[in-house]
Amino acid sequence: MERSPGSCRILIAGTGGQGVITAAHLLADFFVQRGRKVVSGQLHGMAQRGGAVQATVMIDCGIGPQLSSGGADVVLGLEPVETARALPSISSKTTVFMNTAAVIPYLLSLQYVLGEKSAHYPSIEELQQAIRGATSRLVVLDATALAKRAGSIRTVNVVMLGCLFGSGLLGIAAEQFLDAFMRTAPPRLADVNRQAYLYGVESGESLAVSKEAQ
Amino acid sequence: MGTALAHEILQNSPGLTACLLGNLAIVRGALEAGVQLCTCYPGTPASEVGDTLGRIAADADIHFEYSINEKVAVEVAFGACLAGARTLSSMKHLGVNYAGDPLSTMPYVGVEGGMVIVSAGDPSAITSPNEQDQRHLSPSLFYPILDPATPQDALDMTRFGFELSEQTRLPVILRPTTRVCHTGGMVEFGSLPEKKREIAFEKDPSRYVPIPINARRMRQELIERYARAAELLSRSGFFPRTGEGKHGIVASGVGYAYASQAIHDLGIADRVSLLQIGGYPIPGRILDDFVRSVESILVVEELTPFVEERVTLAAFHADRRIPIYGKRSRHFPLAGEYDPDLVEDALRTYLGLAKRERPAVPVPDLPPRPPVLCPGCPHRTSFYYVRKIFGKQTVYCNDIGCYTLGYGEPLHSCDLLLCMGASISQATAIARVTGERTVAYLGDSTFFHSGLTPLANAVTNGDKVTVIVLNNYVTAMTGFQPSIAAQADAPSPPVGEGRRSAGLSIEQAARGLGVQEVFSVDQFDEESTVAALRQVKTGDGVNVVIFNSACVVHEKQLGVYRKRRQFAIDQEACTQCSLCIRMLGCPAIHVHEERFYIDENLCEGCGLCVRVCKQHAILR
Numbered sequence: 010m011e012r013s014p015g016s017c018r019i020l021i022a023g024t025g026g027q028g029v030i031t032a033a034h035l036l037a038d039f040f041v042q043r044g045r046k047v048v049s050g051q052l053h054g055m056a057q058r059g060g061a062v063q064a065t066v067m068i069d070c071g072i073g074p075q076l077s078s079g080g081a082d083v084v085l086g087l088e089p090v091e092t093a094r095a096l097p098s099i100s101s102k103t104t105v106f107m108n109t110a111a112v113i114p115y116l117l118s119l120q121y122v123l124g125e126k127s128a129h130y131p132s133i134e135e136l137q138q139a140i141r142g143a144t145s146r147l148v149v150l151d152a153t154a155l156a157k158r159a160g161s162i163r164t165v166n167v168v169m170l171g172c173l174f175g176s177g178l179l180g181i182a183a184e185q186f187l188d189a190f191m192r193t194a195p196p197r198l199a200d201v202n203r204q205a206y207l208y209g210v211e212s213g214e215s216l217a218v219s220k221e222a223q
Numbered sequence: 224m225g226t227a228l229a230h231e232i233l234q235n236s237p238g239l240t241a242c243l244l245g246n247l248a249i250v251r252g253a254l255e256a257g258v259q260l261c262t263c264y265p266g267t268p269a270s271e272v273g274d275t276l277g278r279i280a281a282d283a284d285i286h287f288e289y290s291i292n293e294k295v296a297v298e299v300a301f302g303a304c305l306a307g308a309r310t311l312s313s314m315k316h317l318g319v320n321y322a323g324d325p326l327s328t329m330p331y332v333g334v335e336g337g338m339v340i341v342s343a344g345d346p347s348a349i350t351s352p353n354e355q356d357q358r359h360l361s362p363s364l365f366y367p368i369l370d371p372a373t374p375q376d377a378l379d380m381t382r383f384g385f386e387l388s389e390q391t392r393l394p395v396i397l398r399p400t401t402r403v404c405h406t407g408g409m410v411e412f413g414s415l416p417e418k419k420r421e422i423a424f425e426k427d428p429s430r431y432v433p434i435p436i437n438a439r440r441m442r443q444e445l446i447e448r449y450a451r452a453a454e455l456l457s458r459s460g461f462f463p464r465t466g467e468g469k470h471g472i473v474a475s476g477v478g479y480a481y482a483s484q485a486i487h488d489l490g491i492a493d494r495v496s497l498l499q500i501g502g503y504p505i506p507g508r509i510l511d512d513f514v515r516s517v518e519s520i521l522v523v524e525e526l527t528p529f530v531e532e533r534v535t536l537a538a539f540h541a542d543r544r545i546p547i548y549g550k551r552s553r554h555f556p557l558a559g560e561y562d563p564d565l566v567e568d569a570l571r572t573y574l575g576l577a578k579r580e581r582p583a584v585p586v587p588d589l590p591p592r593p594p595v596l597c598p599g600c601p602h603r604t605s606f607y608y609v610r611k612i613f614g615k616q617t618v619y620c621n622d623i624g625c626y627t628l629g630y631g632e633p634l635h636s637c638d639l640l641l642c643m644g645a646s647i648s649q650a651t652a653i654a655r656v657t658g659e660r661t662v663a664y665l666g667d668s669t670f671f672h673s674g675l676t677p678l679a680n681a682v683t684n685g686d687k688v689t690v691i692v693l694n695n696y697v698t699a700m701t702g703f704q705p706s707i708a709a710q711a712d713a714p715s716p717p718v719g720e721g722r723r724s725a726g727l728s729i730e731q732a733a734r735g736l737g738v739q740e741v742f743s744v745d746q747f748d749e750e751s752t753v754a755a756l757r758q759v760k761t762g763d764g765v766n767v768v769i770f771n772s773a774c775v776v777h778e779k780q781l782g783v784y785r786k787r788r789q790f791a792i793d794q795e796a797c798t799q800c801s802l803c804i805r806m807l808g809c810p811a812i813h814v815h816e817e818r819f820y821i822d823e824n825l826c827e828g829c830g831l832c833v834r835v836c837k838q839h840a841i842l843r
Contacts, residue, residue, distance in 0.1 A: 024592060037242050037407055047242045049407035052349070059810055060594045072373050073484030074406035074477065077563035078581055096586045114592045115810035119632060122801035122814065131587055143584045162824075 015045075016069040017179065018080055021166075022095045023087030024112050025059045028166035032085065033064035035170065039189050040068050050074040059115065061091055079103070083178065085169045087152070088112050093136045096143060104146040106172055106213075108165060109133050110153030148176065148216045155208040161198075164205035171209020176216060183210045233279055237414035245403040246271035248374040248410050249313075249341055250279075252381025256337065257416040259308040260286040262296035264672070265701035266315030267350040268404040269343035273313050274702060284419070289704055292643070292672040293318035297340065298325045301394065304336040305431060306424035309385050313341040316357055319396075321643065321673065326394075330365040331433050331441040333392035333448070336420065337385030344400040344476075346525040346560035352623075352642065354558070356526035357398050361503040365445050367452040368396045369461070369502045372479035374408035376461070376501065382413065383459060391452045400525065402477040402560070453504040461501025462509050468495040470574060471517030475500035475530050478523035481566035489567065491574060500530050510537035514545065521573045522549035525561050548573060595628060598811040599827025601772035602626045602693055604746045605664075606636040607807060607831060609691060612756040613662055618653045622646035622665035622674075625700045625774075626693050629664065633808040636664065644673025651677065651686040660687040660760065667708035668698040670729055675736065678765070682737045685764045690738075692729050692767065695774040703777045733767040740766035747772060749834060775827050788828035788843055792819050796840035803832045803841070 019036060023029040030051050037049040048071075051064040065076055079100030086092025086107040099105060113130050120128035133149075140147050152168040159168070170190075174183040187206055194202045231241070232251045243251065249272050253261070261280070263273030273289065280287035286303070290296035293314045300312035319326060319342045326340075345351040361368045367387055369380040377399055384395040429437055456462070465483075472495050474482040479499045486492055498513050514520065514537050522531040531549040538545055548554045554569040555561065564581075571578060596603050606629050609619075621627055621637035622645065629636030639649045650663035665674050670692050681688050698704040708729050730743045740762050742755035752770075759766040778784035792812075797819055803812050804819070811825035812832060821832070821841070833841045 034407075041242045041409075046409050047407065048409070049242060050402065051405050051407075052401075059592070059597070061592045071484050071487055072408065072480045073563055074373075074402050074408070074480060075563050077488075077567060080563070090589050090592075093587060094589055096584050099584065100582070113813060114590045115595055115808075115813065116593060117590050118804055118813040119808055122804045123632060128590065130590060135587060139585065139587045143582075 017067075017082050018070055018076055019066040019068075019083045019085065020076060020081040020095055020098050021064045021066070021085045021087070022091040023062055023166070024091060025062055027062070027087045027112070028163065029062040029064050029087060032166040032170055033066050035190060035193075036066045038193065039186055040066070042189060045069055048072060048074055061094060063095070083173065085173060087165055087169055089133055089136045090114070090131065093131070093139055096139065099140065099143045101144050103144045104148065104176075104178055105140055105144060106148045106150070106169060106176075107137070107140065108152035108169060109149050110151055148172065148213070150212045150216065152209065155212065156205055159205035159208055160201040161205070164202060167202050167205040168209035171206040172213035172216070173209075175210030175213025177214075183213075232275070233282055235415040236412055239412045240409055241412070242407045243374050243378070243410040244271060244407050245371070245374040245377045245399055245405065247275055248378040248408075249381045249397065249399070250275045251410070251412065252378040252384075253311045253339065254283060255378075255413045255415055256382045256385040257309055257419045258285060258311050258385070259336070259419055259422065260300060260303040260310045261313070262288050262290045262300045262310075263313040264290050264293045264296050264318055265698055265704045266318055266343070267701055268345060268401040269313050269315050269341055270701045270704070271404070272341055274704065276311075276313070291707055293322040294325060297322040297329075300338060300340075301325060301329050301334070304334045304338040304394075305332075306335070307420060307422045308336045309338070309420070310336060311339045311341065314343075315351065316342055316344045316355055317351060317353070317642065318342060319357055319360065320355075326360070327364050328433055330393050330445055330448075331438055332431055333441070333444075334388055334394055335392075336422075337388035338394040339381060339384040339388060340394060340396045341381075342396055342398055343404050344398055344526070346400055349401055352640070354526060356529060357396065358503055358529045359527070360396060365393065365449045366396045367391065367393055367449075367456065367502060367504070368398050370476050370500065371397070371399050371403050372475075372477055372499065372501075373403065374406060375410050377403055378410050378413075380461065380501065383461075387452060387455055387459075390455055391448045393448055393452060398476075400476055400560070449504065453506045456502050456504070457506030457508055459501065462499060462506065464496060464498045464513070466492055466496045468493060469518040470495045471513060471520040472497045472523060472570075473500060473513065473520055473530060473534055474498070474523035476525055478525055478561055478566065481561055481563050482523045482570070484563060485567040485570050489570060489576065491570070494574060500524075505530070505533055507537070510534060511541050514538045514541050514543045517545065519546045519573075520548065521554060521569065522547065523555070523561070523566060523569070524549070527557075595808065595810055596625065597776055598809055598825045599775040599829040600625070601695060601746055601770065601774070601829075602629065603634070603807060603809065604772070604829065604831050605691065605693055605770045606634045607835070608746060608749075608752050608756060609662060610634070610636060612753065612760055613689075618650070618657075618659070618661045620646040620650040620653065620661060620663045622663070622669050624666040624669055624693075626664055626666060633805050643669055644677055647674055647677035647681055647688065647690055650688045650690070651681045651684065654687045655684070658687075660689060663688060663690045664693060665690070666698075667692060667694040667696065667729060668706045671707045671727065671732075675732065678733065678738070678767075679736045681765045687763075688765050689759045689762075690733075690765065690767045692769045694729055694769050694771045695777070697774050697777045699774045699777060703774070703780060729769050733769075738765055738767050741769070742767070743769040743771060745772055746770040747829065786828050788830060789823060790821050790826055790828060790830070790833065790841050790843060791823070792821055793840045793842050794818060796838050798838050798840075800838065802837065803835050806835050807831060
């Protein structure tokens with residue numbers, strides 16, 4: 010399959026309220042300002058009521074608004090099950106960043122009380138294994154814990170972006186995205202967001218280092 | 224500018240390129256055309272068109288309204304264009320059905336100022352009860368329809384639509400689909416007009432009044448004006464052809480984006496000729512030239528084989544016996560939206576290329592995550608009490624809004640659903656033929672959209688129907704557009720853009736239509752709620768209960784939300800009877816290792832679970 014040099018297809022997956030669409034907007038803005046051509050698709054529909062949300066950011070990839078199967082270069086998974094739900098877009102060339110903190114679907118509790126005792130949230134190990142079946146490039150971190158440490162659970166998306174840039178995968182210095190992000194972040198939340206991003210960068214850097222060491 | 228804030232699309236910055244959501248590109252196109260009046264009724268996937276126009280209307284000097292329904296939206300925009308204004312009316316695909324009456328005669332009368340109707344399609348019915356194909360309106364009602372593949376198309380076609388409309392005197396429909404509306408793509412801005420046109424209505428009844436004697440004349444003119452639209456479309460640049468290969472590909476809408484992507488990825492550009500269909504009526508010359516220049520054709524279009532039929536006809540008229548593939552040949556399905564894999568596979572089959580091997584990645588069984596009523600949602604409380612008083616046997620007719628989520632487990636509050644406003648008509652019908660009292664549920668926005676007429680109909684017929692209006696002061700489902708029903712005595716959110724008055728009273732409207740028994744209560748007040756429901760259950764004829772409580776999510780957005788209380792489950796007292804989850808389906812209550820918990824981050828403190836728990840195990 011032909012690819013123009015420097016093209017990159019990023020898929021962001023999570024649940025309603027985790028900031029999937031915001032993360033996609035931030036990435037799209039950043040790359041557009043660097044003179045790149047961006048197509049960004051989002052699918053939320055009725056998902057704002059706690060459902061699954063996916064967004065794509067495709068950089069210098071033509072006009073198609075959707076990924077083909079196995080077509081993601083990067084998956085940012087803000088939630089474990091939602092990361093695994095992105096498996097059709099994951100191939101051996103995909104690097105997956107997965108937050109290990111689960112958001113348990115409400116439906117499981119309902120199924121449980123209605124007698125479907127087998128309904129359960131898969132174990133993180135099970136999900137990791139499934140993803141490793143498609144790609145060896147899996148980076149896991151507890152982004153939710155880092156977001157809380159930064160001061161707000163709502164910054165999970167920012168931690169994940171920090172991890173992406175910190176990993177060096179995109180070949181762009183982490184400070185460059187931070188500078189652009191801070192120009193647009195509301196001042197009131199700037200410190201929390203910066204801290205969340207830096208925690209993400211730190212874990213991205215260390216994970217990247219440990220991968221090299223292997 | 225992936226998000227392109229509203230003020231940025233107001234800049235007069237020709238040549239600027241930005242990443243713009245398709246819906247915002249439509250707004251930019253309308254601004255570049257000098258649009259003067261905009262109307263909309265919210266509906267996904269078109270909602271951001273109206274919302275953005277609402278935000279910028281004052282700065283852009285545009286008349287804007289969230290209309291009471293699509294019929295009124297279209298009529299207002301049409302009336303204004305007869306006075307010479309350029310107007311735009313925006314809705315989802317189903318909106319054109321509700322506006323069908325004015326839409327069918329508007330082309331006869333014809334426009335003065337240009338008029339563009341945005342009607343966003345929803346292949347795969349992602350947020351709709353059907354996936355109808357509005358393109359059929361073109362031949363049946365004489366509408367030029369523009370069919371964008373990308374946000375850039377959306378901008379260019381909207382701007383061009385006003386020109387096309389004025390030159391043919393026909394209103395024009397822009398038909399984007401979900402994957403255009405909700406895709407951010409690179410867009411190059413044009414310039415904004417320096418000044419807008421003069422507006423004045425000049426009387427000319429023979430021109431504007433379609434009584435039969437005029438209508439018959441108008442019908443003759445319509446044929447010429449529609450033919451003129453095809454001629455103008457042929458010079459529009461929206462039917463680009465790329466490549467000179469013998470394998471023809473004709474593609475419309477987002478199918479064109481997928482097809483050009485697949486041609487690039489497969490490296491087959493030298494073997495194919497790709498023709499984009501950017502609008503309807505498809506200019507005859509363009510299709511004629513194309514069918515003569517290729518040896519076969521694959522048609523790539525979502526929904527119905529609309530282009531395919533026209534291509535087949537063009538080949539017949541050109542006396543070209545070439546194979547034409549598409550939906551009829553099963554290269555493509557007849558239902559559901561397309562995606563890159565589907566289009567690539569069809570292209571491979573068409574060109575005789577090897578099938579693409581897709582390694583089967585085992586996907587573990589993943590728990591689904593369907594949408595659900597939010598914690599603290601007042602609709603849940605309404606459903607709970609109504610079902611408690613009316614029981615399991617009553618037929619519950621539901622309507623279009625968040626409250627459709629009353630469907631299925633565990634609320635069982637949606638036995639019937641059809642379209643906007645149908646809850647009351649359907650409840651009427653079931654009550655009349657069974658003799659049993661039925662319940663109709665609909666929200667404040669839907670009540671004024673299309674609930675008044677079926678309510679009047681039920682009153683006239685004396686049907687045993689209880690209409691429950693779920694008034695949360697906002698059109699929540701489509702993104703919290705201001706509702707027309709804001710009551711003066713309620714803790715109502717601000718009126719918002721696009722509304723000039725403090726709103727209408729549902730109670731007065733119901734009484735005005737002759738409903739004798741009308742209760743207006745806060746459903747979180749158990750005593751008055753139960754009393755009202757007991758009374759209407761045994762009442763005569765039509766009665767109405769209005770439940771007034773603000774949408775929690777909207778209150779949070781407005782910054783007026785105060786968490787009422789915080790509840791937790793006393794593990795000593797809890798007997799794991801599971802009644803709380805089985806009755807309410809609140810996402811804040813969950814089971815973990817056979818014990819029940821309330822998630823303090825999710826609980827909004829509505830207190831409904833406290834009333835359900837027979838063990839008194841839920842405490843502050």
